Amino acid sequence: xxxxxxxxxxxxxxxxxxxxxxxxxxxxxxxxxxxxxxxxxxxxxxxxxxxxxxxxxxxxxxxxxxxxxxxxxxxxxxxxxxxxxxxxxxxxxxxxxxxxxxxxxxxxxxxxxxxxxxxxxxxxxxxxxxxxxxxxxxxxxxxxxxxxxxxxxxxxxxxxxxxxxxxxxxxxxxx
Amino acid sequence: xxxxxxxxxxxxxxxxxxxxxxxxxxxxxxxxxxxxxxxxxxxxxxxxxxxxxxxxxxxxxxxxxxxxxxxxxxxxxxxxxxxxxxxxxxxxxxxxxxxxxxxxxxxxxxxxxxxxxxxxx
Numbered sequence: 551x552x553x554x555x556x557x558x559x560x561x562x563x564x565x566x567x568x569x570x571x572x573x574x575x576x577x578x579x580x581x582x583x584x585x586x587x588x589x590x591x592x593x594x595x596x597x598x599x600x601x602x603x604x605x606x607x608x609x610x611x612x613x614x615x616x617x618x619x620x621x622x623x624x625x626x627x628x629x630x631x632x633x634x635x636x637x638x639x640x641x642x643x644x645x646x647x648x649x650x651x652x653x654x655x656x657x658x659x660x661x662x663x664x665x666x667x668x669x670x671x672x673x674x675x676x677x678x679x680x681x682x683x684x685x686x687x688x689x690x691x692x693x694x695x696x697x698x699x700x701x702x703x704x705x706x707x708x709x710x711x712x713x714x715x716x717x718x719x720x721x722x723x724x725x
Numbered sequence: 726x727x728x729x730x731x732x733x734x735x736x737x738x739x740x741x742x743x744x745x746x747x748x749x750x751x752x753x754x755x756x757x758x759x760x761x762x763x764x765x766x767x768x769x770x771x772x773x774x775x776x777x778x779x780x781x782x783x784x785x786x787x788x789x790x791x792x793x794x795x796x797x798x799x800x801x802x803x804x805x806x807x808x809x810x811x812x813x814x815x816x817x818x819x820x821x822x823x824x825x826x827x828x829x830x831x832x833x834x835x836x837x838x839x840x841x842x843x844x845x846x
Binding site: 569634 | 735736737738740741743744745746747748759780809810811812815816819820824825827829831832833834835836837840843844
């Protein structure tokens with residue numbers, strides 16, 4: 551197969567992969583919105599339970615002598631908080647995939663235009679790679695890219711930095 | 726009632742922040758990017774705290790912090806950054822822009838609420 555035909559096929563394959571990623575993200579969007587709504591409703595329900603309890607019993611008494619209902623409400627609140635934390639990984643996944651999609655789209659576009667011209671533009675690939683790298687949101691994602699698609703000057707793979715970033719999840723720092 | 730402006734381009738993140746804040750009795754305003762938040766602020770929307778993401782279309786969170794700090798009625802308002810970015814460089818950038826604090830996603834509702842209570846007290 552001539553070089554230009556191969557390039558064109560590669561561009562089409564990448565474009566097809568991009569469309570599949572887009573579909574996968576779109577398909578899961580509604581269920582996740584529903585999940586968020588359910589969490590919202592459960593949170594409101596817990597609020598109603600607490601308010602009702604406060605109406606019948608002095609809150610100071612509840613704080614010192616919680617009964618089974620109080621303990622169940624607190625346990626549910628902890629579980630709900632855990633759900634809120636875990637659901638945020640969906641947001642991270644969507645962001646990550648969006649950046650991958652944009653990178654692939656740029657690559658497919660470049661390949662498609664190359665199939666109709668011969669000019670060498672190595673800097674275009676570097677530019678696409680750098681734009682993708684900048685938009686990635688974690689050090690682990692950037693290091694994976696560096697390992698598989700190293701920059702011309704070579705990759706500086708510091709796994710300690712990625713580990714430290716992972717440990718920083720949920721951290722709070724006031725200035 | 727304490728009013729908080731939550732800024733994030735992700736609807737699910739805005740929802741999770743909103744659920745967390747409302748469960749603690751805060752009133753929540755939402756904006757889907759820095760530009761919308763800035764428009765709300767310039768429209769004299771009075772808030773007690775702003776919680777903003779960093780990576781957003783139209784206007785990113787660091788620029789939003791800088792722009793809000795330039796508004797006379799937002800000089801004293803705490804501006805909390807809530808982001809996946811954990812690098813020291815980005816944090817310093819946020820601090821230099823005028824951010825009050827930096828929380829790394831995924832946030833824990835308990836910790837976020839404790840931090841907010843400390844800031845708005």
